Amino acid sequence: xxxxxxxxxxxxxxxxxxxxxxxEAAPDVVVLQEIKSVDEGFPREVFEDxxxxxxxxxxKGFNGVAILSKLPLEDVTxxxxxxxxxxxxxxxxxxxxxxRAVRVCGLYLPNGNPAPGPKYxxxxxxxxxxxxxxxxxxxxxxxxxxxxxxxxxxxxEDAARPAAWVDDALFxxxxxxxxxxxxxxxxxxxxxxxxxxxxxxxxxxxxxxxWEKNNGIRIDHILLTPQAADLMTGVGxxxxxxxxxxxxxxxxxWVELAA
DNA sequence: ATGGCTATATGTTATAGA
Numbered sequence: 333x334x335x336x337x338x339x340x341x342x343x344x345x346x347x348x349x350x351x352x353x354x355x356e357a358a359p360d361v362v363v364l365q366e367i368k369s370v371d372e373g374f375p376r377e378v379f380e381d382x383x384x385x386x387x388x389x390x391x392k393g394f395n396g397v398a399i400l401s402k403l404p405l406e407d408v409t410x411x412x413x414x415x416x417x418x419x420x421x422x423x424x425x426x427x428x429x430x431x432r433a434v435r436v437c438g439l440y441l442p443n444g445n446p447a448p449g450p451k452y453x454x455x456x457x458x459x460x461x462x463x464x465x466x467x468x469x470x471x472x473x474x475x476x477x478x479x480x481x482x483x484x485x486x487x488x489e490d491a492a493r494p495a496a497w498v499d500d501a502l503f504x505x506x507x508x509x510x511x512x513x514x515x516x517x518x519x520x521x522x523x524x525x526x527x528x529x530x531x532x533x534x535x536x537x538x539x540x541x542x543w544e545k546n547n548g549i550r551i552d553h554i555l556l557t558p559q560a561a562d563l564m565t566g567v568g569x570x571x572x573x574x575x576x577x578x579x580x581x582x583x584x585x586w587v588e589l590a591a
Numbered sequence: 592a593t594g595g596c597t598a599t600a601t602g603t604t605a606t607a608g609a
Contacts, residue, residue, distance in 0.1 A: 341608085342598050366608085368599060393599050394607065443609060483609075496592095502609065537609065538596040549609080581597080581609080 333403070333430040333591045334358070336570075337438065337479035337552055339365040339535075339582035343374055343396075346580060353573055354382060359586060360402045361428050363438025365481045367396035374398065391421040397438050397480070404429045412439070414461035422458070432475060432591040434560065437465070439480035444501030452501050455483070459510040466514045466555075475560040475591060478519075481582065482553045484511045486521070489530035490550035502551060520561040522554040522587045523569065535582045536574055543574055552585045563589040 336359040340346040354362070367374060369390045376386040383402050389410040390396040399405065405426040412423035425437040441462070444455030469476045485503045488494035497503035515521060523532070533548025542548065556564060566588035573583045
């Protein structure tokens with residue numbers, strides 16, 4: 333079972349690039365972030381015609397997440413637990429029924445800039461809720477993963493120019509510590525555990541020729557429970573997607589599970 | 592780097608992203 337995450341930065345703007353990548357990479361499951369669309373505006377037929385089931389959790393203009401799956405989905409839930417008045421569409425999860433059942437969570441963690449400020453407070457509060465959900469996932473002792481745009485650069489090795497990010501919400505010590513607190517519950521960063529070297533990124537800004545200069549950061553992650561990590565047979569970043577026509581500023585990250 | 596592009600809706604300008 334190949335499971336990917338992709339921040340597409342607008343489903344309407346990616347009407348060509350997303351199907352193109354799906355046809356090439358042929359993932360069984362994809363979690364999408366920043367669909368920037370309400371549920372009714374999502375062009376589900378395009379993906380259903382490619383054999384994908386479509387579950388969306390959208391909102392007007394910004395944010396928005398979705399799951400596309402060639403395999404049957406069960407128990408789809410929307411919204412990260414822990415704050416009844418949070419209306420931002422940043423979390424969706426479902427059980428994917430392959431050879432084994434895998435609980436797949438898709439997330440779009442708040443950016444948090446400028447920091448300090450209310451947006452940063454929201455980011456840290458959201459990360460505390462993420463940790464609580466992560467704990468509950470571990471307690472099931474089943475294969476599960478949390479994939480998405482975490483908006484956190486875990487280590488200096490995950491940025492081409494770490495010094496440029498020291499005051500940014502993506503790299504502040506509190507942000508990195510909050511991500512570590514979740515990881516340290518017992519999750520595996522799928523990409524990092526297989527590739528210890530620096531220089532692998534998932535985001536390149538549209539500005540200042542960041543792509544051409546390879547001035548990137550690694551902020552899209554797939555975190556595996558121990559039972560999912562046991563099943564991992566491969567992992568990768570589809571970097572070439574960033575050089576295609578009308579690309580998102582993020583690229584897909586994927587894992588292959590023996591499930 | 593005084594955020595220099597890109598995307599969406601609030602729409603010929605404002606807001607958000609990272």
